[in-house]
Amino acid sequence: MEKKHLLGIENLKKEEIEEILETSKSFIEISKRPIKKVPVLRGKTVVNLFFEPSTRTRSSFEIAAKRLSADVMNFSSSVSSVRKGESLKDTVLNLEAMKTDLIIIRHSFSGAAKFLTTFCSSSVVNAGDGTHEHPTQALLDGMTVLEKKGRLDGLKVVIVGDILHSRVARSDIFLFSKMGSKVVISGPPTLIPGYFRGFPVEIDYNLDRALENADVVIMLRLQKERMQGGFFPSVREYRQKYQLTPERLIRTKPDAIVMHPGPINRGIELSSDVADSGRSVILEQVEKGVAVRMAVLSLLLGGER
Numbered sequence: 001m002e003k004k005h006l007l008g009i010e011n012l013k014k015e016e017i018e019e020i021l022e023t024s025k026s027f028i029e030i031s032k033r034p035i036k037k038v039p040v041l042r043g044k045t046v047v048n049l050f051f052e053p054s055t056r057t058r059s060s061f062e063i064a065a066k067r068l069s070a071d072v073m074n075f076s077s078s079v080s081s082v083r084k085g086e087s088l089k090d091t092v093l094n095l096e097a098m099k100t101d102l103i104i105i106r107h108s109f110s111g112a113a114k115f116l117t118t119f120c121s122s123s124v125v126n127a128g129d130g131t132h133e134h135p136t137q138a139l140l141d142g143m144t145v146l147e148k149k150g151r152l153d154g155l156k157v158v159i160v161g162d163i164l165h166s167r168v169a170r171s172d173i174f175l176f177s178k179m180g181s182k183v184v185i186s187g188p189p190t191l192i193p194g195y196f197r198g199f200p201v202e203i204d205y206n207l208d209r210a211l212e213n214a215d216v217v218i219m220l221r222l223q224k225e226r227m228q229g230g231f232f233p234s235v236r237e238y239r240q241k242y243q244l245t246p247e248r249l250i251r252t253k254p255d256a257i258v259m260h261p262g263p264i265n266r267g268i269e270l271s272s273d274v275a276d277s278g279r280s281v282i283l284e285q286v287e288k289g290v291a292v293r294m295a296v297l298s299l300l301l302g303g304e305r
């Protein structure tokens with residue numbers, strides 16, 4: 001891959017996505033070895049720069065970098081000089097002065113990762129910027145589907161819930177449509193504004209209808225932290241119309257898989273019966289995340305396998 005940064009899926013070519021997924025396959029095996037370490041990025045310094053909470057992405061990038069033998073610095077804004085008013089740019093310039101090679105950033109500002117590329121000499125990876133994109137989540141979602149279904153083209157992928165605030169939804173829409181899947185988005189009209197008609201998707205506000213013959217169902221969390229004002233009358237009504245229950249799952253293909261980027265609001269978008277069922281591949285998504293992030297770090301830093 002010739003790119004220096006990974007900012008989103010929208011600007012990746014299909015061939016580049018294929019290359020990352022192919023490289024990820026070869027990294028799965030390393031995490032199953034007794035000694036889970038290869039010297040691919042020995043001597044490289046990777047910074048995990050998180051301005052928003054994270055369980056999966058942050059730890060997965062850390063594990064991925066360590067398994068590639070890179071040195072990893074974890075930065076948390078809540079215990080840094082950001083609390084004293086230091087700007088994002090000054091923070092990054094000071095960290096770069098320690099000779100970093102790659103910066104992974106999560107920030108509430110859509111465009112934060114791209115902003116870093118305007119003054120950074122390190123590679124930049126977007127680990128989620130506002131409501132814009134979360135590219136490695138989409139890549140690990142693609143990888144999970146590829147393993148379960150053997151292909152991405154020709155599948156019906158239904159993405160359900162808070163589409164408006166979801167960077168995962170946007171990255172997934174770009175990835176699955178580029179790879180030849182049919183993408184359907186479903187949720188309350190207030191959470192699927194009109195501009196989504198310009199995306200390569202079909203919109204169906206009726207979840208029961210949207211689920212018909214689905215191969216893959218991706219449930220999204222209601223992102224209350226990004227909501228100002230009411231987007232639906234009540235959580236009770238949201239559950240009635242958009243919660244994925246065993247009764248609703250019957251509408252999909254019998255071998256359809258259920259995915260969720262996490263964290264799950266159990267009992268709201270997803271019933272525990274479904275989340276913990278054999279159809280759920282949620283923890284497999286997390287497992288794939290390590291391999292995908294190893295692939296991304298190694299491709300961007302030019303490490304040899």
Ligand code: CP
Nearest residue numbers: 054055056057261262
């Ligand atoms: N999927 C995801 O981004 O989870 P975290 O917020 O825990 O990183």
